[in-house]
Amino acid sequence: xxxxxxxxxxxxxxxxxxxxxxxxxxxxxxxxxxxxxxxxxxxxxxxxxxxxxxxxxxxxxxxxxxxxxxxxxxxxxxxxxxxxxxxxxxxxxxxxxxxxxxxxxxxxxxxxxxxxxxxxxxxxxxxxxxxxxxxxxxxxxxxxxxxxxxxxxxxxxxxxxxxxxxxxxxxxxxxxxxxxxxxxxxxxxxxxxxxxxxxxxxxxxxxxxxxxxxxxxxxxxxxx
Numbered sequence: 001x002x003x004x005x006x007x008x009x010x011x012x013x014x015x016x017x018x019x020x021x022x023x024x025x026x027x028x029x030x031x032x033x034x035x036x037x038x039x040x041x042x043x044x045x046x047x048x049x050x051x052x053x054x055x056x057x058x059x060x061x062x063x064x065x066x067x068x069x070x071x072x073x074x075x076x077x078x079x080x081x082x083x084x085x086x087x088x089x090x091x092x093x094x095x096x097x098x099x100x101x102x103x104x105x106x107x108x109x110x111x112x113x114x115x116x117x118x119x120x121x122x123x124x125x126x127x128x129x130x131x132x133x134x135x136x137x138x139x140x141x142x143x144x145x146x147x148x149x150x151x152x153x154x155x156x157x158x159x160x161x162x163x164x165x166x167x168x169x170x171x172x173x174x175x176x177x178x179x180x181x182x183x184x185x186x187x188x189x190x191x192x193x194x195x196x197x198x199x200x201x202x203x204x205x206x207x208x209x210x211x212x213x214x215x216x217x218x219x220x221x222x223x224x
Contacts, residue, residue: 029106030058036126040133058107065111156209167200
């Protein structure tokens, strides 16, 4: 039903019209996956580069599959070329890896003109992701961060703890250090979902004796 080009043989180079339609469909499906990832993302700060990678990844996968066709020699050549590329980016969230594979899979299916597989798989994947997001299986309320506070004196520590108790679900003091007659304290905190750290930072900043406050989520840092 969804086979737009049923007469297009996989082993021949496709026409320009077929290539254009295929790449447009690949981008549309991967964009749907990227939008679903954006809606279901529960982390502290959404990585915009990941959205672009999800939307564009299927185009690359589709081009590779259309260029290879059923040629074993071209397949080995493409595998050898890709094997020389080393990716050093660490992906800690397994959901991000799963969405990346979903985007690439839709591109692979479109690249071999399996439009039924691409459409049905993408719709089912996005639908199940949304269903799981709005049920108890989601990861809401598990946003962890690290807070660094520089205090001018020890009297501000009790006020800092009271503020953390009011704005966080849980906090733990990881350690303190004295530098230039100022106290540097580090706290691990758990923020409620949806994340809104601005009231917490503003309240800490307004305390007497607090010189600087910074909060970090994984590798990102925001400072006041």
